[in-house]
Amino acid sequence: MATATFTPTLSTSAPPDVTDTYVHYFGTLAISSATDTYATGGLVCSFAGVKLDSSATPTDVRVWDETAGIGLTYQYIKGSNLTNGKLVIRGQYPDSGIGAGRFPLPEVANALALNDATLAIDTAATAGKLKFEAIFRKGK
């Protein structure tokens, strides 16, 4: 059991899209191991092993889950290069101990195993249903 990481794989059925200024890459995210754990601040998601035409950091990465069963949100935090961006995972708070009012969405707890039954974070990635769209500027 170690700190988990995500590895992107480009889709073979959804090729990159090219617009005036950007290239949009589509694919799926795999996890290092279902028993690996979450780390506060997000899990490293390296695009280094992906065959991209650009070596720059992405302008934006959107991640979504296409399974019906799990309701979590995914936020990509850009790094300084292709190898050290991070994926932050959030859920909601139950009301216990929180009190009245509104509050931001809480991050998954540090050291929680991805296959912990509480959140079953591994489900979508294991099923190949954790998808991404990574947007890179042309010529960078």
Add this chain to the structure above:
Amino acid sequence: MATGTFTATVSATRGPDVTDRYFHYYGDLAVSAAGDTYTTGGAVCTIAGKKLIGRGVPTKVEIWDEKAAAQCAYQFVVGSNLTNGKIVIRGQQPTATPGKSGSVAFAEFGSGVAFNAANMGVSAATLKFKATFRK
């Protein structure tokens, strides 16, 4: 009252956007009837529109509500054809059992609950979509 479905109709006035390899269609989502009910795993959604062209099923469908009240989260699960994709609806569930993490997943709309159920307001939403298809 029956099992609810959605129909995604491509807009006749907001033309599709065309990029190098994809068509991006925009339109509105309608529920079958306000009193129809949700099913766990998602309500079936048919994508329709006379001008719809493109290959197979969508690569991605984004859904949003343009009304301020009663916001839910909408997730499209791609099917094997244009008539069997599903829309999963979620909200928060403040009474859910706290997890070890201090957070829990967002809860799916209750099975058998009507779209016009109080507090959720799915039938009153102004639902829009963007569907991306390969050329």
